Amino acid sequence: MITLLEARNIGKRFGGLQALSDVSLTIRKGEVYGLIGPNGAGKTTFFNVLTGAYTPDGGEFVFNGAVLPSGKPHLVVAQGVARTFQNIRLFRELTALENVMAGHHIRTSAGVWGILTQNKHTVEEERLTTERAYELLRYVGIERFATATAKNLSYGDQRRLEIARALATEPQLLALDEPAAGMNATETVHLKALIEQIRGDGITVLLIEHDVKLVMGLCDRVAVLDFGRKIAEDVPAEVQKNEAVIGAYLGGGQKHAH
Numbered sequence: 647m648i649t650l651l652e653a654r655n656i657g658k659r660f661g662g663l664q665a666l667s668d669v670s671l672t673i674r675k676g677e678v679y680g681l682i683g684p685n686g687a688g689k690t691t692f693f694n695v696l697t698g699a700y701t702p703d704g705g706e707f708v709f710n711g712a713v714l715p716s717g718k719p720h721l722v723v724a725q726g727v728a729r730t731f732q733n734i735r736l737f738r739e740l741t742a743l744e745n746v747m748a749g750h751h752i753r754t755s756a757g758v759w760g761i762l763t764q765n766k767h768t769v770e771e772e773r774l775t776t777e778r779a780y781e782l783l784r785y786v787g788i789e790r791f792a793t794a795t796a797k798n799l800s801y802g803d804q805r806r807l808e809i810a811r812a813l814a815t816e817p818q819l820l821a822l823d824e825p826a827a828g829m830n831a832t833e834t835v836h837l838k839a840l841i842e843q844i845r846g847d848g849i850t851v852l853l854i855e856h857d858v859k860l861v862m863g864l865c866d867r868v869a870v871l872d873f874g875r876k877i878a879e880d881v882p883a884e885v886q887k888n889e890a891v892i893g894a895y896l897g898g899g900q901k902h903a904h
């Protein structure tokens with residue numbers, strides 16, 4: 647099995663709070679890898695460090711054999727790591743199509759000059775970007791809303807749009823931060839199918855999710871964080887039996903608070 651991402655001893659501190667302590671894990675190419683744990687365990691912080699929003703205090707990420715730049719989100723996206731956010735972050739006043747096109751622009755070469763002069767290369771590139779954006783809206787099942795303003799889409803559709811925008815950056819690793827949050831049961835079933843489709847198309851998925859049923863039904867392997875430390879990493883069936891995990895998270899009595 648080929649390793650896609652290796653987190654090596656990642657540490658992150660906020661003032662007196664150690665949000666991540668020495669977190670190491672390995673994600674293999676083609677798997678859906680779950681990251682679970684109680685509120686405040688450090689899951690989103692892990693995403694933020696991985697995707698360059700925060701600089702770690704210790705450790706590094708190795709992606710495709712090379713160390714990922716830290717604290718530089720645009721370079722991390724360019725390396726092939728895309729993400730969605732727990733609190734949806736779309737360009738709310740733009741259309742669904744424009745949101746996806748914005749994601750694809752990291753892969754296009756036209757500079758400001760090309761856009762201003764509308765040279766042949768830029769016009770052709772823009773045509774391909776539009777075509778690809780429509781394709782991705784179809785892929786996530788919301789093509790009919792292409793010209794709708796993002797803020798007017800339903801919550802579930804906004805989450806799908808975020809996924810389409812992330813996919814437009816042509817990632818090898820797609821990191822989804824609580825994609826099922828706020829979704830009803832039907833939307834969650836569709837989301838599961840979409841993530842399976844994404845994996846089927848060769849994109850590795852890292853998933854933070856509180857819907858335990860979804861995580862256990864979807865993930866090949868799961869890591870559990872508690873107070874910033876990894877307390878387990880295994881296949882779902884084993885994680886569900888793990889005493890430490892049951893105590894910290896799966897037992898129902900969550901001991902953390904926001």
Ligand SMILES: Nc1ncnc2c1ncn2[C@@H]1O[C@H](COP(=O)(O)OP(=O)(O)OP(=O)(O)O)[C@@H](O)[C@H]1O
Binds near residue numbers: 663684685686690691
């Ligand atoms: N920018 C920040 N400044 C200070 N503290 C922060 C910051 N970001 C996160 N924290 C703290 O770090 C800890 C880990 O938070 P994080 O959001 O990573 O947890 P989480 O596992 O994603 O939780 P949830 O499931 O509630 O989203 C929390 O105690 C949180 O309050």
